[in-house]
Amino acid sequence: MLAAEGGRPWTFYAFAAFFALFVLFLYGPMMVIYILSFQGPSGGMTFPLNGVSLHWFDALISQTRVGDIAGSFQRSIGLAVAAAIVTVVLSVVAALGFRRRFRGSAFAFYLAIASLIMPGLFVGLGIALTFRLLGLGTDWYTSGLGAQLTWTLPFGLLIMFAVLGRFNRSYEEAATDLGATSWQRLREVTLPMLLPGIIGVALFGFTLSYDEIARTALTAGSANTLPLEIWAMTTTVTSPALYAIGAVTTVVSFIVIGVALISIAVIQRRRTRGTGEPI
Amino acid sequence: MAILDQTADESAATPGAGAEHIAVDAGGERASWFQITPLVVVLALFFGLPMLVVLAVSFFDFDRTDIVPAFILDNYVDLFRSEVTLRLYTSSIKFALIVWLVTLVLGFNIAYFLVFHVRTVLWQIALFLLCTVPFLTSNIIRMISWIPFLGRNGIFNQALMGSGVVDQPLEFLLFSDFAVIVAYVHLFTLFMVVPIFNSMARIDKSLLEAAHDAGASRFRAVAEIVLPLSKSGIALGSIFVVTLVMGDSFVVRTMSGGQSASVVSALQNEVAALQYPPAAASAVIMVIIVTLMVAGILRLVDVRKELAR
Numbered sequence: 001m002l003a004a005e006g007g008r009p010w011t012f013y014a015f016a017a018f019f020a021l022f023v024l025f026l027y028g029p030m031m032v033i034y035i036l037s038f039q040g041p042s043g044g045m046t047f048p049l050n051g052v053s054l055h056w057f058d059a060l061i062s063q064t065r066v067g068d069i070a071g072s073f074q075r076s077i078g079l080a081v082a083a084a085i086v087t088v089v090l091s092v093v094a095a096l097g098f099r100r101r102f103r104g105s106a107f108a109f110y111l112a113i114a115s116l117i118m119p120g121l122f123v124g125l126g127i128a129l130t131f132r133l134l135g136l137g138t139d140w141y142t143s144g145l146g147a148q149l150t151w152t153l154p155f156g157l158l159i160m161f162a163v164l165g166r167f168n169r170s171y172e173e174a175a176t177d178l179g180a181t182s183w184q185r186l187r188e189v190t191l192p193m194l195l196p197g198i199i200g201v202a203l204f205g206f207t208l209s210y211d212e213i214a215r216t217a218l219t220a221g222s223a224n225t226l227p228l229e230i231w232a233m234t235t236t237v238t239s240p241a242l243y244a245i246g247a248v249t250t251v252v253s254f255i256v257i258g259v260a261l262i263s264i265a266v267i268q269r270r271r272t273r274g275t276g277e278p279i
Numbered sequence: 280m281a282i283l284d285q286t287a288d289e290s291a292a293t294p295g296a297g298a299e300h301i302a303v304d305a306g307g308e309r310a311s312w313f314q315i316t317p318l319v320v321v322l323a324l325f326f327g328l329p330m331l332v333v334l335a336v337s338f339f340d341f342d343r344t345d346i347v348p349a350f351i352l353d354n355y356v357d358l359f360r361s362e363v364t365l366r367l368y369t370s371s372i373k374f375a376l377i378v379w380l381v382t383l384v385l386g387f388n389i390a391y392f393l394v395f396h397v398r399t400v401l402w403q404i405a406l407f408l409l410c411t412v413p414f415l416t417s418n419i420i421r422m423i424s425w426i427p428f429l430g431r432n433g434i435f436n437q438a439l440m441g442s443g444v445v446d447q448p449l450e451f452l453l454f455s456d457f458a459v460i461v462a463y464v465h466l467f468t469l470f471m472v473v474p475i476f477n478s479m480a481r482i483d484k485s486l487l488e489a490a491h492d493a494g495a496s497r498f499r500a501v502a503e504i505v506l507p508l509s510k511s512g513i514a515l516g517s518i519f520v521v522t523l524v525m526g527d528s529f530v531v532r533t534m535s536g537g538q539s540a541s542v543v544s545a546l547q548n549e550v551a552a553l554q555y556p557p558a559a560a561s562a563v564i565m566v567i568i569v570t571l572m573v574a575g576i577l578r579l580v581d582v583r584k585e586l587a588r
Contacts, residue, residue: 011497015392019406022389025465026413029424032434036427046427047434090318097314100307108319115326117518117573119526121543122562126329129336129555132346146325153318207415213529218550230419234533243427246420253416261408 030250037243045240056244067229067237069245075140076226077252080210082141083148087205091156092198095164096190098157116154120214123150128218138221147215152208156201163197196264203260207253330566337559346555354560363545368568371541374456374531375524378463382520383513385464386471390512391505394479395487407476414469422462422530429453429461454536462534467523471516478512479505514580518573525569 036043040051060069098105115123127147131138138144171193175185191198213227220228226249233242340349358364389410397403413421428434429452436448451457482505490500528544542565549558 009497012396015388015396018388019392022385022468023409026410029428029465030413030416030421032427033420033424046430046432047437086321090321094315094318097311100311102308102311104312105315108315111319111322111327115322117522117569118326118330119522119543119562119565119569121526121528121547122333122566123326123329125546125550125555125558125562126333127325129346129559130329130332133332146321149321150326153321157318203415211415211417211419213419214526217547227417227419230417231529234419234423242423246417246423250416250420254412257412257415 033243034247034250036240037247039240039243043240045238045242056240057248059239059241060244060248067233068224069226069229072224072226072229075223076210079140079145079148079225080206082145083152083209084202084205086145086149087152087156088198088202091153091160091201092194095157095160098161099164112154112157115150116158118150120151120212121217123147124215124218127215131219138219140216140220140223140225143219144216144221144225147219148209148212151212151215152205155204155208159201159204160194160197163194163200167193196267199260199264199267203257206256210249210253210256333559333562336556337563339556339559341554341556344553354557355564357557358560358564367540367542367545370539371525371543374459374463374541375521377460378467378524379517379520381460381464382468382471383517385468386475386516387509387513389468389472390475390479390509391501393476394482395484395505410469410472418466419529419533421466422533425458425462425465425534426453429458454534454538456535456539458534459531459539462530463524463527466530467520470519470523471513474515474519475509475512478509482508510580511582514576514582517576518582521572521576522569525565525572 036046036049037056038052038054039049039056040053041055043050094108098109124147127143128138131143136142171189172185175189176182180188211227212225213231216225217228217231224232230242230245230249233245336346337354338350338352340347340351340353393403393406397406426433430436431448431450431453433453435452436445439445440448486504486508487500490504491497495503525541526543528541528547531539531541532544532547542561546558546561546565549555549561
């Protein structure tokens with residue numbers, strides 16, 4: 001509508017400027033702490049930079065008072081990988097099941113939505129109390145993983161609904177007409193076509209778990225995950241080491257996001273090239 | 280770029296096409312249940328059951344070291360008698376309202392820009408990702424990244440003093456309600472952008488052309504076409520933002536420097552003091568209030584077509 005035949009209306013420029021400001025608002029503060037993480041050894045929590053150094057990154061490893069960064073980092077990565085795998089398998093399978101209308105589908109759907117919007121700390125409190133009443137100890141890989149799944153699974157399900165909403169079922173019908181068994185159809189038609197969406201679910205499963213705090217706080221047991229360790233640091237560490245761990249953890253997130261987006265783009269490009277037609 | 284074309288197609292295609300037209304048959308129903316059972320079991324064990332436990336524990340008694348199974352109403356009575364309760368709810372609801380308003384205005388305009396002003400789908404996807412990527416990084420890090428900005432000697436104050444706008448650093452920027460709201464808006468605006476973007480993307484652009492041809496101003500077209508047609512997205516985004524703010528304790532603790540509290544941050548203190556039954560009672564009341572708020576939003580707007588599969 002808006003002047004498709006040429007010049008932009010003035011509102012475009014107003015909106016573009018507004019959008020640019022929003023992006024600055026989103027990224028600006030983050031960029032600042034990445035810069036400040038290279039603060040010199042005598043530098044403080046804000047500008048000016050007193051020299052440039054890797055001192056604060058080194059402090060993460062060498063100074064014991066900043067906490068158990070290496071251990072919590074390993075736990076968080078392990079947890080995120082586990083959460084991503086479980087989320088992909090369970091939510092993809094469940095979303096395929098939801099394509100049919102069946103009795104109880106509304107119940108299952110609203111259970112997932114309720115699980116998504118319930119305040120995370122309440123879920124954690126409930127799990128901690130349940131484990132306590134059952135006489136079980138809480139650990140990051142049992143109660144912690146379960147707590148995170150109440151958050152990553154509904155997300156995975158909603159993403160799969162969006163992916164399946166634009167999935168053309170005639171490809172599946174064609175496979176059946178050509179004599180494919182339902183297993184062949186799933187393995188050779190449905191899953192390959194859904195692969196970009198599935199990678200998206202894995203990305204969300206990983207990063208949502210990797211950064212989760214509210215559900216994990218009461219369920220991780222005695223060993224902290226990385227976000228919990230950082231949360232503890234916000235009250236005890238008043239040096240740029242806090243920014244250094246922020247920079248490190250964000251780099252990990254960016255690598256994961258980058259790998260996921262690039263693999264989706266590669267898959268899409270191959271498909272377009274193979275058929276000349278977008279699927 | 281097939282994914283991009285698909286996104287473009289989606290706005291034109293009928294939403295949720297294909298899925299629902301399969302006839303219900305007993306075998307299919309069994310297969311569906313088989314497929315969703317693992318997910319339902321996990322959610323029942325780690326969400327359904329724990330929530331029932333919270334409800335049960337809210338009636339328990341407790342002593343200094345342990346919870347004692349009982350059926351007493353003392354936890355609720357104490358909660359309603361305490362003056363602190365009302366103050367905490369006022370504080371939480373105030374934050375929720377302000378953040379809701381700000382994220383709504385931001386989210387609506389950003390979604391509108393992306394859907395109606397950005398012309399190529401490639402740019403649309405790129406700018407959409409630009410908004411989404413921070414969401415996939417740590418909330419805590421994004422929150423503390425405001426500290427060098429808002430502090431007494433922070434960048435904002437340095438800039439204000441440098442340009443001569445103020446000669447004393449502003450004290451209210453960090454560790455205040457202001458800082459809490461800035462952090463909430465920073466963290467949660469995306470939850471408003473995405474649902475509104477989705478519902479706007481489904482609006483038939485020819486409607487706007489028709490309005491334009493009929494002489495409607497741009498503003499009127501937005502008010503009478505875009506706004507009503509993106510209502511379900513707005514409702515969904517509002518549910519996300521309101522529940523996120525009401526359920527938060529970490530942001531309010533850090534960014535207010537302990538000066539402000541929310542219902543959930545007070546609850547967290549009770550948990551730290553091992554007072555589980557009062558914490559559980561507080562959680563139950565909070566869930567009821569948040570459910571009422573969500574139900575209110577759903578009453579105003581039917582979001583089912585947004586969630587329709």
